[in-house]
Amino acid sequence: MTYDLSPRPLNPAPAAPAMTWPNGARSAVFVGFDVDAETAWIGNNPSNVDRMVTTSHGGYDARVGIRKILELMDELAIKATFFTPGWTALAHRAICETMLAAGHEIGHHGYLHKLPERDKLDEAFEEIDRGFEALQSALGVRPVGYRAPSGENFPELLAYLARSGIRYSSSFRDDILPYRHAPHGADRGLVEIPVNFAFDDWNFGMSSRSSSRPLFGRDAVLRLWIDEFEATHAWGGVTTLVLHPQVSGRPMRWHLLRDFLRYVQTKPDVWVATGQQIAEHFERQDRDEN
Template identity: 70%
Template sequence: MTYDLNPRPLNPAPPAPVIDWPNGKKSALFIGFDVDAETAWIGNNHANVDRMVTTSLGGYDARVGIAKILELLEELGLKATFFIPGWTAEAHTASCEPIVATGHEIAHHGYLHKCPDRNKLEEAKEEIDRGLEALQSRLGITPIGYRAPSGENFPELLAYLTECGLRYSSSFRDDIRPYRHRLADGRPGPVEIPVNYAFDDWNFGITSRLDGRPLFGRDAILPIWREEFAGTHEWGGVTTLVLHPQVSGRPMRWRILRDFLAEIAARDDVWIATGAEILAHYEAGTEAA
């Protein structure tokens, strides 16, 4: 492949509009969970399928993490969006069904959590197709939201998301407000609900036997989350969380997340919404005829 390194904005989307959030709220909070399960460990390294201790990190989702996260959300009276790979929906259907039953949004997160690669376009499309099929056949869901596995995307994949009826993405890290993607041919693409990397729990709370990454506790995590939220709130943006049941479903991290969400939920100036709700508000407020 020839790479075009000519100077230009690499994301051609227009600037994000300033949004008035519902009911006079000053900012929004988007609670998103990536239910990767074992795909986090086998999607980009197939050899791990034969390493049962390594994959047991992801197996925690179905055995403990999903149920504890649902318990937390029920305790606080909050709704979230769960980005589920198709493989997870097939391998752990019984653990995923309560997510649907309790009224949370289900969104697309690939099939085997393979990182999208522009040099493997057909494989990337297959990940979308198989993910859609699995969510429909196992959970009865046709999702409208998408989060890129391993957080990557490229122009042809953005266009394919649109063709497949995926109306919003939550993967890019280049804004604090939602905006509408512009496809390479000039057509409108999905609405982006941007991610803030500071709110990805994987950065603070996961390691493995073969990984020297440090773990961070309450005194490191809560100050980062509180300060980043305070700034995003002051600027009128959306605080997007990238959480994983195999991380934030662990006992200490569950307690940290509970305390952070309880602080936000106690405020009267933050709109806590699912991705589908943010999409609907964006389209009604910025694109109404």
Template identity: 70%
Template sequence: MTHDLTPRPLNPAPPAPDFAWPGGKKSAVFIGFDVDAETAWIGNTPANVNRMVTTSHGGYDARVGIAKILDLMADLSLKGTFFIPGWTAEAHPAACEAIVAAGHEIGHHGYLHKLPDRDRLDEAYDEIDRGLAALKARLGVVPVGYRAPSGENFPELLAHLTARGLRYSSSFRDDIRPYRHLLADGRPGPVEIPVNYAFDDWNFGMTARTSPRSIFGRDMILPLWRDEFAATHDWGGVTTMVLHPQVSGRPMRWHILRDFLTEVAAREDVWIATGAEITAHYEACEAAR
């Protein structure tokens, strides 16, 4: 594949439109969990399937992390969106069924958590289609939202998501408010609920035995989350969280997340919503315009 380096905006989507959040709220918070389980360790590195200690990081999801996150969300009476790879739904059906039973939204997160690659279109499309099939067969769910495994996307994949009925994506990092993608042929694509990278717990709470990267504790994370949320709230944006049960389901990090969400939930000027709810609101405002 040749690479077109012509100077241009690489995301052709128009700017995020102005619209009000429901009920006079000043900003929105989107609590999203990526239930990667072992796929985080084997999807892009298949040889890890024979490294049981390495994959045990992901095994924490079904053994401990998911249940603890569900307890936290129930204690705070909050609903979130759980992006589940198809492989995870097949490997850990009971843990994933508990998410559905608790009334949370289920989003699409690929099948084996493979990085979408524009040079391997058939593989990228298969990840979408196998993931959809697995979520339907194992959980009885047809998701409306998608978060890209390993956080990547490209024009053909956006078109494939649209063709498969996915109404929103939550992967891009180029705005603080939702906007609608523009496909290469000029048609409207999915709504984007952009991610705030500061709220990706993997960056601060996950490492591996072979990695020199440090992990960070409360004194680093909670002030960062508080300050970033306060500024996003002041600008009327959406605070999109990218959380992982194998990270934020760990004991100390569970308490950090609990304290942050407790503070946010106590406010009367913040709309805490699922991806589907935010998308439905965006679509209603779009239709009214």
């Protein structure tokens, strides 16, 4: 592959429009979970399928993590978006059905959580198709939201997602407001609900024997999340959470997440919404202004 390194904005999307959030809210909070389960450990490293202790990190999702997260969402009366790889839905159908039964949104997160690569378009597109097929088979849903497995994307994949019926993405890290991606030929660009890397719990609460990294305790993470949320709220943006049941479903981190979300709920002017709700609000505002 030849790489175009000419100086230019590498994301050609237009600037994010000013947002008026519903019901006089000053900012929005998007609670999103990536239900990777074992795919986090086997998608990009298939040999891990024979390493049961390594994959048991992901096995925590179905055994404990999802159930505890659903209990927390019920306690706080929050509807969240669960970005679910197709493999996870097929392997752990019963527990994934409980996410849907509780009224949460199911999002697309690939099939095997494989990193999409631009020089392997057929494989990248197959991951999308198999993900749709598995979610339809296991849960009877066809998602409208997508979060990139391993956090990567490229123009051809954005175009394929749009043609496949995806309406929004929540993967990019280049704004604090939703925006629309540049058009893909005749297809209108997806709505992007950008992510703040500071709210990815994997950065603070996941390690493994094969790639050791420090773990961060409650006080450090809670202070960081509150400070970042407060600043985003003051700027009128969207605080997008990238959470994983195999991390935030662990005992201490479950309490940490509960404390943070309780803090958010003390603010009377915050709209806590699913990705689909935020994308639909953006689309309505976009239509009204155009």
